[in-house]
Amino acid sequence: xxxxxxxxxxxxxxxxxxxxxxxxVFSRDGAVLGACFALAxxxxxxxxxxxxxxxxxxxxxxxxxxxxxxxxxxxxxxxDLRFEYRAGKYSAADFEAMKNAMExxxxxxxxxxxxxxxxxxxxxxxPRTAPDRGPR
Numbered sequence: 001x002x003x004x005x006x007x008x009x010x011x012x013x014x015x016x017x018x019x020x021x022x023x024x025v026f027s028r029d030g031a032v033l034g035a036c037f038a039l040a041x042x043x044x045x046x047x048x049x050x051x052x053x054x055x056x057x058x059x060x061x062x063x064x065x066x067x068x069x070x071x072x073x074x075x076x077x078x079x080d081l082r083f084e085y086r087a088g089k090y091s092a093a094d095f096e097a098m099k100n101a102m103e104x105x106x107x108x109x110x111x112x113x114x115x116x117x118x119x120x121x122x123x124x125x126x127p128r129t130a131p132d133r134g135p136r
Contacts, residue, residue, distance in 0.1 A: 067113045074106045 061069075081102065085095040
C-alpha cells in the first residue's frame with residue numbers, strides 16, 4: 001500500500017507543478033511575472049549572445065568624407081535653385097542673393113577640403129634639389 005500511495009503522490013506532484021505554472025501564467029500577477037522573466041531573458045541573450053555587425057565596428061566618416069558630402073549637397077542645392085529660378089519661383093534679386101550665399105558656402109567648403117588634403121600630404125621641408133642622374 002505504501003508503494004501505491006507513493007506513486008499516487010508522485011503523480012499528483014507531477015500534475016501539480018504544471019498546474020501551478022498554468023495558474024501563474026493565466027493569473028494577472030503570473031502574466032506580469034512571466035513577461036518580466038521573458039524580458040530579462042531576452043535582454044541577457046541580446047547582451048551576451050548577439051554579435052555586432054561589421055558596420056557597427058566600422059570607423060566613423062573622416063573629415064574629408066563629411067566635407068565632400070557637404071560640397072555635393074551645396075552643388076545639388078545650386079542646381080535646384082537654378083531650376084526653380086527658371087521655373088519662375090524666385091525673382092532675379094532673390095535668386096542672386098541665394099546663389100551668392102551658396103557659392104560663398106561652396107568656396108569655404110572647397111577651401112577646407114584643400115586644407116584637409118594638403119594636411120594629409122607630407123611634403124619635405126627645405127630646398128628641392130634635382131636628383132643626380134649620372135653621365136648622359
